Amino acid sequence: MSGVQRRADWTGGEPAIVYQHCEACGHVQYFRKAFCESCGAPEPAVKQASGKGVVYATSLVMRAATPETRAHVPYNIVLVDAAEGFRMMAHGDRDLAIGDAVTVRFERFTDRLIPFFQKSK
Amino acid sequence: MSFITGVGLTSYGKHEGKSTLDLMSEAAALAITDAGLKRGEIDGILCGYSTTMPHIMLATVFAEHFGIRPAYCHAVQVGGATGMAMMMLAHHVAEAGLARHVLVVGGENRLTGQSRDASIQALAQVGHPAYEVPLGPTIPAYYGLVASRYMHEFGVTEEDLAEFAVLMRAHAVTHPGAQFRDKITVADVMASKPVASPLKLLDCCPVSDGGAAMVISREPTTDVAIRIAGCAQAHTHQHVTMIPAFDDMGAAISLGRAKAASGMDVGQVRYAGIYDSFTITLAMLLEELGLAARGAAAAMVRSGHFGRDSAVPLNTHGGLLSYGHCGVGGAMAHVVETHLQMTARAGDRQIQHDIPVALLHGDGGVLSSHVSMFLERVR
Numbered sequence: 001m002s003g004v005q006r007r008a009d010w011t012g013g014e015p016a017i018v019y020q021h022c023e024a025c026g027h028v029q030y031f032r033k034a035f036c037e038s039c040g041a042p043e044p045a046v047k048q049a050s051g052k053g054v055v056y057a058t059s060l061v062m063r064a065a066t067p068e069t070r071a072h073v074p075y076n077i078v079l080v081d082a083a084e085g086f087r088m089m090a091h092g093d094r095d096l097a098i099g100d101a102v103t104v105r106f107e108r109f110t111d112r113l114i115p116f117f118q119k120s121k
Numbered sequence: 122m123s124f125i126t127g128v129g130l131t132s133y134g135k136h137e138g139k140s141t142l143d144l145m146s147e148a149a150a151l152a153i154t155d156a157g158l159k160r161g162e163i164d165g166i167l168c169g170y171s172t173t174m175p176h177i178m179l180a181t182v183f184a185e186h187f188g189i190r191p192a193y194c195h196a197v198q199v200g201g202a203t204g205m206a207m208m209m210l211a212h213h214v215a216e217a218g219l220a221r222h223v224l225v226v227g228g229e230n231r232l233t234g235q236s237r238d239a240s241i242q243a244l245a246q247v248g249h250p251a252y253e254v255p256l257g258p259t260i261p262a263y264y265g266l267v268a269s270r271y272m273h274e275f276g277v278t279e280e281d282l283a284e285f286a287v288l289m290r291a292h293a294v295t296h297p298g299a300q301f302r303d304k305i306t307v308a309d310v311m312a313s314k315p316v317a318s319p320l321k322l323l324d325c326c327p328v329s330d331g332g333a334a335m336v337i338s339r340e341p342t343t344d345v346a347i348r349i350a351g352c353a354q355a356h357t358h359q360h361v362t363m364i365p366a367f368d369d370m371g372a373a374i375s376l377g378r379a380k381a382a383s384g385m386d387v388g389q390v391r392y393a394g395i396y397d398s399f400t401i402t403l404a405m406l407l408e409e410l411g412l413a414a415r416g417a418a419a420a421m422v423r424s425g426h427f428g429r430d431s432a433v434p435l436n437t438h439g440g441l442l443s444y445g446h447c448g449v450g451g452a453m454a455h456v457v458e459t460h461l462q463m464t465a466r467a468g469d470r471q472i473q474h475d476i477p478v479a480l481l482h483g484d485g486g487v488l489s490s491h492v493s494m495f496l497e498r499v500r
Contacts, residue, residue, distance in 0.1 A: 011251045011252060011255070030252065030362065031249060031251075031252055031360075031362075031363075056270060057266040057267065057269045057270040057273075058266070058269050058318070059258075059261075059262045059263075059265030059266045059268075059269060059317045059318055059319075059320075060265075060315070060317065060318040061257065061258070061259060061262050061265075061317045062314070062315040062316055062317065062318070063241075063259065063261070063314075063315075063316045063317065064257055064259065065238050065241040065242040065245055065257075065259050066238065066242060066257075069257035072257065075257065077256060077257075077258050077262050077265075077266065077317075078266075079266055079270075079361070079362065087362055087363075088252070088362060089249075089252060089253050089256055089258070089361070089362050090256065091256060098269065098270065098273045099273075109255075109256065109257065110255075110257070112255050114255065114256055
């Protein structure tokens with residue numbers, strides 16, 4: 001199922017979040033690699049995430065380091081615990097608080113498409 | 122056994138026109154003189170890296186420049202923990218008999234050698250290139266994320282964090298080499314420019330030029346002898362996305378190993394040199410290391426703990442937050458100050474009580490890499 005293994009996500013410009021699930025040990029991981037980071041089993045399954053989660057941490061960036069990112073200041077960087085059991089970094093609405101249930105949409109940031117979380121309705 | 126036989130430190134701040142090698146050389150010469158040694162007696166060199174002078178063989182570049190042909194020589198890279206990691210390695214190199222006198226040196230013209238943006242951008246690259254860096258985080262944002270969660274879990278406030286900036290500045294006021302020597306208040310910290318919430322400008326260490334060095338030897342070379350009693354590391358993750366829960370973080374793990382290696386305990390510690398890249402870093406590390414209870418470090422600062430006249434004075438040179446941060450040399454200034462205090466050579470800053478035992482702790486990345494070390498004065 002190499003087609004599935006190559007499933008595109010926001011890091012490749014597609015409006016999706018994908019993660020990997022190891023069928024050998026059950027470990028869930030977000031940074032995609034050719035093996036399970038927990039048990040080493042090859043080619044953990046690539047799955048699409050629901051885009052739902054809970055806010056773990058937030059930081060509103062007021063001082064950016066490049067002209068491209070400075071145009072977006074202030075932007076809220078968040079860590080979200082995804083419903084599927086992995087944690088990810090993304091952007092989010094400025095009113096997000098730790099513990100908020102959130103849902104993803106995708107926004108433009110510099111020349112990239114990035115995951116952007118808002119409070120779940 | 123190994124001993125810190127000499128230390129050297131430049132002022133931190135602006136050193137216009139000086140290069141990485143200039144600053145490393147200045148600090149190295151000071152440390153070798155302090156140890157009572159001649160340049161040619163140095164047979165081991167460990168150095169870190171420089172963002173203004175990237176090189177695949179910085180240690181031998183330095184050795185040649187400085188005029189030494191060592192028996193043991195290479196660079197080490199563990200971010201902000203590099204200085205402490207080099208000390209730990211020098212300790213083992215000396216103990217193993219690979220070298221008699223190991224020069225540990227760091228220095229960089231990080232402030233004047235590049236634009237502040239270039240510096241911030243270079244450092245942000247510790248983030249994951251695919252999953253973090255495209256989101257535009259900065260080092261303060263990585264630590265801001267950790268701070269937001271830590272404050273949430275343990276009821277720490279922004280005013281609490283500000284206490285650490287005020288304390289470090291109060292210490293720096295009395296050190297002529299410190300980058301910032303104007304007294305500040307909690308109100309000043311609270312009113313300083315927002316950088317990455319909850320961190321404001323005065324919660325963040327500056328970018329500095331500077332150099333620091335020390336000599337680690339198999340035998341003492343001077344009348345006083347400061348022994349490396351035991352040291353250890355812990356590495357739990359690299360990226361903030363992968364940071365473990367607060368009850369499973371690296372500082373406590375490395376401290377536990379250092380206690381085992383030294384046979385010492387935090388209760389014996391009468392001076393602490395603790396990494397303080399941000400106010401949150403210092404708050405968390407003090408609590409992780411057992412120098413304060415969870416969420417209680419700021420209240421201790423308010424009631425006079427960690428000051429020069431307290432039972433466990435902390436970073437009496439002003440720390441990264443006010444003495445300055447030049448990269449690899451940054452936290453080596455903590456070691457230099459600890460040595461000066463333990464050997465009663467800190468002048469106006471000298472602590473009045475005896476310091477038989479001190480604790481050092483360095484952190485690299487986003488609380489990713491940790492090195493803990495106990496020092497003991499044996500004569």
